[in-house]
Each structure stands twice: as C-alpha cells, then as structure tokens.
Amino acid sequence: MKPTAALLLASLLAGAPSAARAATFLETSVEETARTSETVVRGVVERVGSRWAGSRILTEVVVRVTSAWKGRPGERLTLLVPGGTVGDLAQEVDAAPTFEEGEEVVVFAGRRGHTYRVNGLALGKYRIEDGMATPGTAGARFAPRGLAAGERAVGRMSVVELEQRVRSAR
C-alpha cells in the first residue's frame, strides 16, 4: 500500500466507538480504595453469569486468585456486580465494572452480607494487559478534588506501581 493511502486509511480508522459508561465519581486515590477494601487480588476471571434479581440484572463473577495483595481471599473470589445480559436483554449500570472470562484483573473487594462486592464499583477493578493496569472507568466522569500528598488518583498505571501503592497504603 502506498504511504499516502496508508495515512488516509489510518485517518479513517482513528475514530472508534466506545462502550457506554455514564456514572459520575468524585476523584479517588488508589490508596484510599485500598484502605477501604477488605481484600485486593490479582487474578483471572474464570466464570461470568448473569441473572435477574427483581427489576435488576446482577452478574456473578468468579476470579481465580493468582496473588493476594491485601487480605486472605482464598483461591477464588466470587463477586456480585450490578448489570449484565440475560437472553436478549442487557442492563448497563454505568458505575459498575464489567468482566470477561479469561481477563486478567486486579480487584479491590469487600464483603457486604455474604457476598463480595467490588469496592468503588468501576473504581475498584483494573484490567491487566502488557504490564499495564487500566481501571474500568473508561466512560466514567470525575469531579476533581485534592488528594492526599503522594497518593495517586485511580487511573491507568503499571501493574508494578499499582501493587506498590496497594501494599503501602495505610
């Protein structure tokens, strides 16, 4: 392909649709999310399954734990997450994280009732890819505020940095 044609083709591909996320969050630090979580794990999503709960769709996510950065979660962590797809109907809860089977993740979690939930919803889940951790807040909206000195806002960073910040959070 001629270079000019390649450039023009690249220009057409530069825009791509994005998934819908719509919640508004107040800016939060990684450290604060870690401090208020019972457990923080790195793992792989084993199973995802949705069901109706009244008028809501909920999704149960099973994560096989490969490394516990905080707490003692055991070999597997089962999470309850708002939203999901049942048959032809899908319910998108914009504040909630989404999970895919086989995805490598870091999850900030805690128990409420008998189930684990993701702390901070979309703020508490990161996708790991090529050494980088990306939070599930791609479509979230933030209201900036001052964070504590030395702390970093929830956002894309290296897995190494994310782990360091979680482990050192007091």
Added chain:
Amino acid sequence: MSPRTVRLAAALAALLLAPAARAYVRSTSREGAPFYWQERKVGYQINPRRGPSAPSCSDASQYADTAAIEAVRAAFRTWTGAVQDCTDLELLDQGFTDVATVGFDPRAARNENLVIFREGWCSEVALPADACWDSGTCANTYDCFEDALPADRATIAITTVTHDAHSGRIYDADIELADWRGQLPAGSSLSPGGVSTQPPDGWYFTCTPAAQPPCSAYGQSGCTYVDLQSNATHEIGHFIGLAHPCTLGNSDCNPKTSVYRPLVMFPAATLGDVSKRTLTDDDRAGLCAIYPFGGATWTSPVKASGGGGCASGGGAGGLASALLALVALARRGRRR
C-alpha cells in the same frame, strides 16, 4: 500547492480551529450496537420525594425542593427539539411518581424512565445482615443509594440503561442521584480541598441560578457545590445514547488541557461549575445525528448518509483524523 489542495487544507484548518465540532461519541452495547430510543417521544417521571437540603434547591411549596425538580426538568428540555431546532426528539415530563424501583420489568406493560433522588446511603439504613445486600436490591427496597462498600460513596450519580443486547434499542433508562438527606453529623464539613470521599449521607447538590463561590459546608447558602442541573444534563446525554468524547487518562482527555473540556459530555466535572447546563455545538451535533429533525433515527453502527461522519461520530479520533488527512495532503502536494 494547487488551488484544490489549498481549499482542502483550509477546510481542514477550520476543522482544527473547531476541534470539538465532531467529537461526540455514541454509547454502545457490549456487542457494539449503538444505543438509541426507537420512539421520538420518550417520557420520564420524577420521584419528587426529597428532604430539605440545599437552600438554593428549596422553596415553600408542596415539595420541599421544587427548584431541584425544575433543575432536572430544565436538563431534559436542553436535549429536546424545544431548545435544539435540529432535532424533533421530545423528552416528555410525565409528572411525578412514587415509584422508587430502578430497573426494568420485561413483563410489565409499562416501565417508568425514572429520575430519583436517593436519600442517604444504604449502609446507614440496611443492616449488614440484610438479605438485600446479597440480592443487590437495597436501593430499591429502602430508597437509598446503594453503597455496599466505602469507596462506592465516591459515586455522585448513576444511570442504568436497559436495552436490546443485539440492536442497542433502549427500553428503559433510570437516573439515581446520591442525594443528601439534610442531616449533618456534628463536625462534618465539605473540605473542598480535602481528602474525604465519605460525605455525610449523600452529596450536596445545589441549584443556584448562576455560579456562586464554592461551598465549604453542607447546608450553606449562597454557594455552589455539585450543581444539580449540570450533572443532570450530562446524565441525560447518556440517557439519549451519547458517551464521552474521550477517555480520562488518555492524552487527549486531560481535564486541564483537553480541547473537549467545554463539552457537556466531557468526562470530568468541576465542583461549582454550572456551565455544563448548556449544550455545545458538538453535544448538539451528537443529539441531532442520532435523532435528526424529520429524519430517521440513526440506529446502525455506520451512518448511511448525510453528515455526522462514521459510527463514532468522529469520536475522539475526529481531530486525529483531520491531522492525518492534512499530513497526507501535504505529502501529495510535495510530490507534484
């Protein structure tokens, strides 16, 4: 450089000078289907139950906070043909409801598109052993904002959209606002520059006619904090099927420098900001691309004809596209 190239370069330069003109992005399902309402008349209902909170949101009427309700109504009107003449979308105020259930019942003849002020955190009204936590139904059971865990309180507003998983057609959309009940524990303050994300039972929405100095305490009058109308306007943009023009953390989405900052649909809100009550040209372009006046609703991933560019509406790549095309033209000019 040939006259044709000069004209094209000028057109691209104009695009560069107005970078937000085609920044809008459609919301899509996980299968990539863009969201849309099939109907051009979409109703909504407000649950008006809301305790006294911000003085700017209150007045002496049947409902304590009619100014808050008017702020929501104004936010809906902003996205309709009544204000934007390029669309005939109507978002119809169908009055008040006492329904407090968010979600969708596929067996019901009718589901409300609900705007509700959730008052207080569920963690303060539902005991830890309450079964509602395991079933994810605390918010609907107790009409509270569901904060299963502490960091959930960083959420100011949530929109839940029920849609066809394959086509993207929207069947129902509900907006929950994490509202303050009006009770203030001793010693609580907003600490605008502070570090707390644990506000006393909800967020302090204000309804000032224009921007005021930032509030420093819950219940303070004559100040602006979380502007209700701006935040509602943004959420309703999602209600109709628009997403953010860029992703925070990406280089084109810096909250301090991004060219998309003025857009209502920009993914960052500033406490005390009231400017997002008004659509920019790009917000309007997105609305009218999906629901053009007298034209068919844009339901497919690719727009078949007319303006509006590709399925992304230009998206955040609209500016990048312009730059790359300009470079390509310049190279072609040099070869001649």
